[in-house]
Amino acid sequence: MSARLPNVAGVLGLVLLVVWAGSDLYRSSLLVTMLTYALVALGMYVPFVLAGSLSLSYSAYAATGAYAVAIGTAHAGWPLWLGMLVAPPVAAIIAVVLGAATMRLSGFYLGAVTLLFAEAFIQLLGNLGVTGGPSGIVGLPLLSFGGWEPSPQQTVLMAVVLTGVLALALDRLRRSPWGVVIRASREVPIAVDTAGVSVSVLNLVALGAGAAIASLGGALFTTYVGAVNPETFSVNVIFLAVFMPLIGGIGNPWGAVLGAAIVVHLTLNVDSLASSGTLLVSLSVLVILVLFPRGVLGFAGTAARGGTTLLTTVTKRGART
Amino acid sequence: GSSGDDDNGDTVVIGLVCDTTGPGAGYATPACTATKETIDQVNADGGIDGKKVKVVQGNDESDPTKTPTVIQKLVSQGADALLMLTSSAGVLQAKSLIERTKIPVFMPVAANPQVTEPPSNTYLYQLGTPTSDWATVYCAAFDSLGAKKVAFLQDSSPSQVQFNKGLIDSLDCVDLDVVNGAIDATDLSAEVAKIKNAGPDAVLVATQNANFDVLAQNTLHQQLPGVPRFTELLLSSLPSAWAQAQPGALEGLVGLAGTTDTNTRTVEVAQFFAETEGADFRVNNFWTQSYDAVQILKQAIEESGTTDGEKLNAAIQEVTGFVASSGYPGFTLSFGDDKHLGADGICGLVLVEWDKDNQVAGPWSGYEPDCAA
């Protein structure tokens, strides 16, 4: 019962957001940014929250998705959606190759190398010809499926469905046998290894799956905005991707989606003139972590349980009097 | 661009994207202040065509993933035109969006010419001077020193490398030795040692990052004393950065600047800003170019009598010979269908020299372009 609750609330929340955005282009744009972040954060959820492996090259995977769409369209004349299909496997391959090269690393050692990789990747994107160099690739056509051009709302709707489906899938995965094995590998790798699943291989799979999901975030953003450049997914994105699940609550992948919504609201939608979005986000991370240890979802869960108890007591008492 | 609910026909709405808290805050903050003060003055003088100017503002913290949304927000608030005081990377990210949104966008202080190059540049304008003009000025300066072999020290960030490409191509007057340094380097000794080994007649530091520039000047001053040094446009506009240099490290450095007080327009504009900014105020091209951007927009709206994006854009492309408040007297800005960089000729560029107190002493005596108008 209670395991279903976040799923129901998450789907409901996404539906409400779509209704709220309606045909407003600004709100749609907010929503696309939120979904972009959410996808990157969901990508990070698999290796980071479940497997506990601190891979920090998430800006590179998002950028891979973005460039897959942009390069495919600009150089090969693909439709945008084809790029979106190609992005996940390409990002997964990059992640697995990087993961294999750093196979012996764990914890902060892995974090250090992957962070350096993320920085070098940005540099690489700016130096290659096929990526359009530092000015990147602009002026991509609109999304079109063999002639049908979805409206911005329809595009947003598709992105919402994609994100929702992924969050649901990750939640199921988390509770599945596979999820149990990978969560155990975070705490007691030796126990998993001696039970027959190689933790290094497991981590590679997690890194690949996470990169594939994150690349969808980059692909979505570029599809919607029609442009990409090396700085589009900067190192900042990595830190946001680490923050978002924690803000929302790491107990559930929906926490990452909720965290993305909160971050986007605070940085872009709160109307305090010229205020710093970064300041608002980091302050709220601090407040949330100190006040609601299990993130907003965890807090909501406790509150809901508390509320239910209160409600039942009240109704019982009401029935008696 | 008259879709928002606030736009009821008797106001002109200008959207302002200022990076006041991110990596661009150093230059965006003064430029943003200048823009708002200019708009206040326009309003005090009766507005544009009798309509008050209303400012809507956003902050993208120079983060390209945020820029498109911030632009959409301002557009949804009814912006008829945008002034973007943020990084080129953010605007590059939003180019396609701007093309679809169809409202004119000025980047008053941006120095990266890729922004206004095709594709998707129909609505984008810059006031800065093209790097080919910089090359003309540098070549003349090198010539006056008799420098044949010049070391070119640039930060290796992709955008800077791209930015300098045109400049390097145009600097064919000298034998150029290009040396790259990491943009966030904590040390440039290795780069300077390479330069020293090559034995150049002069060094040109080419970066849009003030920290890199100061670190380079400190190191060059220490290790290549006596070799003439040049820098690009940014440093002259950032007095706070001069203070970062070690004592005497900037002495003799020659840099590009955007203003000179021989230009009476500049002096007038400086006096205007000094009224609110106080007596210590020192003008530079962040202020004058922001000022001019507002004036050009005003002129275009008045000429076209509309705030409709496409018509306004056409009117901007009609602006020619606008007398700028920066550069040498008589320096003008013009725009056209295929001219999105405003500067007409090299007279927007002034070479200045630093003194032993690390202060800009005034125009460099070595070379001055012929701009007697």
Place this chain on the structure above:
Amino acid sequence: MTTADPLLSGSGLSKSYGGVHAVSDVSFTLHAGEVLGLIGPNGAGKTTLVDLVTGAQDADTGELVLTGSPLRGGAAHRAAQGLARTFQHPQLALDLSVADNLLLGAYAARHRGLGRLLAGLVRGILRPHAPADRALAERLATSVGISGLDRHARDLTLGEQRLVEVGRALGAEPCVLLLDEPFAGADAHGVAGTTRVIEVLRGAGHGVILVDHNVDLVTTLADRVMLMERGRVAFEGSPADCLASPEMQRVYFGTAPEEVAS
């Protein structure tokens, strides 16, 4: 393979750390349906030997053969060949429930190798729960005698954690189980649980290596006993012979007075 062929054998196994020879030149055999007791003073090298066999640590020298083929590779690979173990310091995922910890062995068995790992990922999304798994958890819990499947492993006492480890190993359906001090700190109930598991495996023709300091229990349960001392095998034989051996007297009960500190 004839019935006399050992299930698992090791020869010339050694491991040293700097100057410490934790295991030196140890050879052993384990037959199908046999329980091999491994005893010896503290620091004799018992845990290290278990580590070398299971691949938790790499041996400096030595060979291992399991059902006629050489046993090599990392811990995961060896587990896939049918080895399972428990740890002297219990290694439970404390954030997971008791049920999930018990099922970990069985779950891991289903995900051995890249192909099954990827298939398991997809299967996990499509069908996260199988009612049979819950039943399996309950069966494992009953085997070792533990209750409260939905508790957090964090809330278990050390004794309970050991039992869960035994259950987890049983769930992997091993052909050789290595138990490192399963009786340490266990009460009668816990001893009974672990004993049941040992008997089940012996009955099924599998092999068990049992390390413990409870000599009474080890000699009762084991078919053969190996006594280690300072990394070497000091005695090997039937429990009765072992108990009667002078080596046992010396090493374990300290008839050599200079060994005892005052």
Place this chain on the structure above:
Amino acid sequence: MTALEIAGLFVRYGGALAVDDIALSVPPGQVTALVGPNGAGKSSAVLATCGTVRSTGEVRLDGERVDGWSPGRRTRAGLALVPQGRQLFSRLTVRENLLIGADQLRLPARSVAAAEERFPILAERRSSLAGVLSGGEQQMLAVARALMGRPRALLLDELVTGLAPLIVQQLATTVRALADDGLAVLVAAPDLVGLRDVVDRGYVLVRGRVVAEVEGGHRPLQSAYERALGLAVG
């Protein structure tokens, strides 16, 4: 007079009651056992006595109320603990682990040498990291650390778990000697293996409650324990 006196002790973890209103007295010169099955609450009671888990109830040391004191203060007042499990600092050397104990008791550094002598292997491995020792060697280190100085009361939680019979015998002798010296000793364990001969009296703990208090050595205690277990199962 009783050295250590515990009354009305409760320990709760979240909603669960691990120790439910128990009273224990640990007289000087005697070895008192606290036996009970796994999960009975032995460790919880011991840790509560030392102040390292939250509890309510009275703890008196030589008549003085010490509940409310910090664990460090209780240690300095003469309450020594050998905790269950691996409570060592794995990345400190053997010697440093002992020094931590000495520091805590405000003992001079040289007292460490005496502690090392108790178990020759510790002296031999004094500059190894504690984390590389075998399980039993680690247990010896924990025991040696607690037996430094002159505590008034000694709480031993699963003292002999993981130790080979030889060492167990030797520790039993040590415990007897310490008690004979006037120390109050409490040993907690799920059975009496190894310590039978040194136990003077004891308590049987089942599901957080004391179900029997027994005087007169290990035999009556053992039968009380067996009876209690029968009860607990039934």
Place this chain on the structure above:
Amino acid sequence: MVGLRAGLRGMTNPQLWIAVVENGCFFALLGLAFYFNLTGAGFFNFGIGAIAMAAAFTGSWLVTEHGLSRPLAGVVGVLGAIAIAVVMELAVVRPVQARGEGELSALVAVGASLFTIIQLSGLFLGHEARSGQPFWSTAPFSVGSARVGSTVVPIVVITAALFTLSYLALQRTRLGRLTRAIGNDTDAARVLGLPINTARLLSFAAAGLIAALAGITFAGRSGVSPDNALHWTITGFLALVIGGTGTVWAPLLGGALLALANVFIPFYFGGDVLAYGLVVVAMLFFAFRPEGVFAPRVRV
């Protein structure tokens, strides 16, 4: 032959070695600050770079805007840094860790603190870079053909002093031993009743002190701005991780290796290769030393 001569020209250029020493000292000090936190509290304090920045930035602001003398501003900067570190522990890390939520939450909390400090510095003192105001600098002098800048001698002396003091404090004093024990295993320390809170607080304060001295001194070379904080954090973290977290000297070695890469990669391969070079070097390095140079290995 040409290659060899060019190769030698770099390695024999004393100017480059001075740069290695100066940068190496700075990286090492940041790494040492990380090390103190790691030893005493068992986790990586990603706020270090921000603390170093805030000390240097505030000091500079006090000197240039309020005319304080450099030593006084330095003292204020250092005390401020210690205060930030202590507040971080008391208001952020301790409450978060007390919930038993593990390392992850605390880590994100210090990450958020890093950005908060950067933004608050910008908000109150401005986002523009400021000149460094080291409380101690020496007149530049020449050694052969090389120039030794005004900050080189101070940073070398401070580094030598702080490393020696740290070594003595952590390895030779009771408090140091206690701190290491607590950072090693907080649960065991709790069971034994060791004064965890005090030792942790001291380790945070020490980290703040070291970071502040590093930041203030190094800012003397080319100034400081809030933007430096993140890069400084990453640098200090790398210095410690490459060194290997095993001893006090680890960050010194790690800092030196990092500085070598930062100076000689640009010299031989160009500055644009630095980013790639660092990844390749780090990967190769960690392939052989997955846990840094000095790594304590204990069993499970």
